[in-house]
Amino acid sequence: MDSTSASTSTPATGPDGQTEQPVVVVCVGMAGAGKSTFMHRITSHLHATKEPPYVMNLDPAITYSPYQSNIDIRDSVNYKKVMEEYNLGPNGGIMTSLNLFTTKVDQVIGLLEKRAAPDPENPNRKPVKHILVDTPGQIEAFVWSASGSILLDSLASSFPTVIAYVIDTPRASSTSTFMSNMLYACSILYKTKLPMIIVFNKTDVKDAEFAREWMTDFEAFQAALENDQSNNAFGGEEGSGHGSGYMGSLLNSMSLMLEEFYRHLSMVGVSATQGTGIDDFFEAVKEKADEFRRDYQPELDRKRAEREENKKKQREKELDKMMKGMAMGGTASTSAVGDIEPEDDNMEPLSPDEDSDDEIDDEQDREGLQARYEASMQHQADSTGADASFAKYLHSQRG
Numbered sequence: 412m413d414s415t416s417a418s419t420s421t422p423a424t425g426p427d428g429q430t431e432q433p434v435v436v437v438c439v440g441m442a443g444a445g446k447s448t449f450m451h452r453i454t455s456h457l458h459a460t461k462e463p464p465y466v467m468n469l470d471p472a473i474t475y476s477p478y479q480s481n482i483d484i485r486d487s488v489n490y491k492k493v494m495e496e497y498n499l500g501p502n503g504g505i506m507t508s509l510n511l512f513t514t515k516v517d518q519v520i521g522l523l524e525k526r527a528a529p530d531p532e533n534p535n536r537k538p539v540k541h542i543l544v545d546t547p548g549q550i551e552a553f554v555w556s557a558s559g560s561i562l563l564d565s566l567a568s569s570f571p572t573v574i575a576y577v578i579d580t581p582r583a584s585s586t587s588t589f590m591s592n593m594l595y596a597c598s599i600l601y602k603t604k605l606p607m608i609i610v611f612n613k614t615d616v617k618d619a620e621f622a623r624e625w626m627t628d629f630e631a632f633q634a635a636l637e638n639d640q641s642n643n644a645f646g647g648e649e650g651s652g653h654g655s656g657y658m659g660s661l662l663n664s665m666s667l668m669l670e671e672f673y674r675h676l677s678m679v680g681v682s683a684t685q686g687t688g689i690d691d692f693f694e695a696v697k698e699k700a701d702e703f704r705r706d707y708q709p710e711l712d713r714k715r716a717e718r719e720e721n722k723k724k725q726r727e728k729e730l731d732k733m734m735k736g737m738a739m740g741g742t743a744s745t746s747a748v749g750d751i752e753p754e755d756d757n758m759e760p761l762s763p764d765e766d767s768d769d770e771i772d773d774e775q776d777r778e779g780l781q782a783r784y785e786a787s788m789q790h791q792a793d794s795t796g797a798d799a800s801f802a803k804y805l806h807s808q809r810g
């Protein structure tokens with residue numbers, strides 16, 4: 412099933428240029444699939460192997476979490492208050508809470524980068540190797556929202572990032588529910604464009620071997636499909652689904668279409684409650700992280716460079732427009748930003764003499780204004796609304 416091999420990977424280093432970067436594992440899955448239980452299991456597993464992960468909870472609506480988080484969206488956003496204040500329902504509340512949290516994404520990434528590098532003040536503290544992220548069960552509120560995209564893009568721009576799509580195996584054991592789950596996974600893969608591991612959870616209740624077979628052997632799926640069709644059992648164990656001829660042929664065509672998609676996936680069967688399959692899961696994480704570095708990183712780097720270039724052009728355009736609007740002429744160029752002298756000289760209050768001096772050099776004035784504007788644009792680009800108190804707050808919360 413797994414299409415990649417670790418041997419061709421490029422080594423990735425952390426901000427200090429020496430340590431290997433941690434892998435971010437983002438757990439997504441439908442409500443009740445067992446994400447939180449699975450998060451708890453993998454967190455405990457890493458603690459037991461003396462490689463404690465850095466854990467982040469992005470589900471603002473949970474009242475109880477079975478694992479401890481280093482960063483918890485609930486510490487900075489009060490989901491219930493958000494619902495009240497903005498007159499929102501549960502899903503709107505989750506999306507707005509995520510939006511509010513996303514305004515601090517730079518600080519979150521800053522904290523993660525700090526934990527990914529050795530701490531000179533505390534040499535005994537090892538940099539983390541895994542960053543685990545739990546997400547809301549309302550998948551669309553995360554995967555299809557602007558804030559979800561920003562959070563995932565920011566994570567993937569800084570670290571190898573993989574998606575773990577958790578599936579409730581007993582509820583995906585008929586051909587129709589299996590196909591629905593796979594289509595959902597497919598849409599997440601194409602939306603996030605990140606390597607994906609399908610985690611068939613709850614294998615203590617239903618073994619996931621059928622899924623492995625259906626994903627690797629098209630004819631096996633066809634046979635199961637025919638069986639469901641002749642027994643009028645498209646709902647499988649989950650219910651008494653009735654199917655029409657149309658349903659069968661639709662599933663048939665979709666399974667053909669998904670064959671290519673399956674090739675890009677890793678799949679593992681686990682039981683979050685029993686702890687089986689967790690080693691296989693971390694093997695798959697390693698493999699997908701290598702795939703990220705090899706296949707996804709260059710594309711991300713290219714896109715980032717493109718974005719930077721567009722931003723630069725936009726800034727130049729705006730600056731040029733402004734200078735023209737002020738009838739000062741001259742072509743703006745942001746390449747001059749690095750050479751800006753401290754602006755304070757230009758900010759000094761003019762002396763009475765200077766004030767009355769009609770001989771102010773127009774050229775100097777234009778350059779001074781341009782330099783100040785460029786410096787302010789640069790400052791804006793650098794800070795993106797960061798608020799140092801948030802970082803301190805998160806630290807004080809988590810220690």
Ligand SMILES: Nc1nc2c(ncn2[C@@H]2O[C@H](COP(=O)(O)OP(=O)(O)OP(=O)(O)O)[C@@H](O)[C@H]2O)c(=O)[nH]1
Nearest residue numbers: 442443444445446447448547548612613682683684
């Ligand atoms: N038998 C069995 N039950 C499991 C397993 N993993 C989770 N469950 C159960 O499934 C239910 C849902 O688990 P959660 O971990 O809360 O699921 P979730 O995906 O986080 O749910 P949301 O928070 O609503 O998104 C709970 O009753 C768990 O005990 C498993 O491996 N085997």
